[in-house]
Amino acid sequence: MSGADLDGVELVVAGRDEAAAGVAVLRLCRPGGGDLPAWTPGAHLDLELGPGLVRQYSLCGDPADRGTLRIAVQLEPEGRGGSRHVHERLIPGATVRVRGPRNNFPLVAAARYLFVAGGIGITPIGPMVAAADAAGADWRLVYGGRSRATMAFADTLRAKYGDRVTLHPQDETGLLDLDALLARPADGLVYCCGPESLIAAVEQRCRTWPAGTLHVERFTPLAPVDGADTAVEVELTLSGRTLTVPPGTSILEAVEAAGVQVLSSCREGTCGTCETPVLAGVPEHRDSLLTEAERAVGDTMMICVSRSVTPRLTLEL
Structure with a gap:
């Protein structure tokens, strides 16, 4: 997993478009112009939208464009406020503090790919498709959404790549036929991003496939682990401290309370x-x-959510 190149840098919204109903595409640049960090398909950017309001959005532009970082944000009216902030406040000329890019969903080199996207999950998949095509790989994209009007970049992808892209608007064709699509192990790699229901269904059908075949990225965390936490002793080698983390307190919270600075963002095990x-x-x-x-x-380990099997952990902090 790659490290971040921007840390609290303020970027300006240089432009904004609508990629589909409820999906805003923002083009972010340095206020005075200039190059931005290089990134690879699958990377995301952290947006610091306010106190305690940090959200991750996949980069969906062209990695060769070093002057612009592009993200697509779907409005979630019943969400926790991040997408609403973006849609209401990040208009052209507005500024936003960012961190990254960081890639927890890298595209592994392969001769063949099957890309499966659902809804806004197309955002990291789009640059992967472009990279696979440029590399001469054999690839196919299956992209589902509630309706054509809500499927960002659908027309562009279809126009550019033709029959390699299969669109499945649910109101026209129903849900993706995953049983047919994943009837046998893929002769290549499978990349999937979208709602939890889609990812879980794909994982279930690929559970017996060779390790490393399926790659997924989640926008929401997995269900919490059942059972009560127990206390764990954590040694921090760089800080020369040993802490006892009580039940109900995350390792990250305990480390922060002890005055040790740690970069963090989502606090739910999804951003890395x-x-x-x-x-x-x-x-x-x-x-x-x-x-x-x-x-x-x-x-x-991700210390915001993960814990310990053993009574003691030694961490490089």
Whole structure:
């Protein structure tokens, strides 16, 4: 997972368009112009929208455009306020503080890809499609949404790539036929992003496939782990501190309370900002980012949600 290149830098909204009903596309630039950090398909940007209001949005522009970072934000009227803030306040000329880009959903080189997108999940998939096509890979995109009017970039993708892109507006064709689409293990890699219902359904159908075939990115955290937390002792090697983290308190909260500075953002295990090296002990992973292989290695953890299997953890903090 890559580190961040921007840390609290203020960017200006240089332009704003509507990619679909309820989907605003923002073009972010440095106020005085100039290059922005390089990024790769699957990367996201943290937007600091207000006190305690930090949200992650996938980059959906062209990585070759070093002067602009582009994000697409779907309005969620019943959400927690982030998308509403973007739609109401981030008009051309407004500024917003950002961190990143950071990539927890990188495109692995392969000869063949199946891309499955649902709704606003098309945002990280679009640049992946472009990269796969430029590399000469054999690829296919299956993209579902509530209706054509709500499917951002659908017309553009279809016009550019033709029959390689299959659109499934639910009000016209129903839900994606995942049983047919994923009837047998893919001869290549599968990338999926969208609502939790879609990701869970795809994961269920791919559960017996070879490890590393399926790659997903979630916008919302997995369901909380059942059961009560127990206290855990955490040694911080760089700070020379040892803390006892009581039940009901996250490791991140305990570390912050002790005065140790840690970068964090979502605090729900989806963004990867607080990823911390584990030097000893066995973490109990509760994030929505790490793969099963990464969890098995156990040398890193998201301290905002994850805990410990062992009574003691040693962290590089």
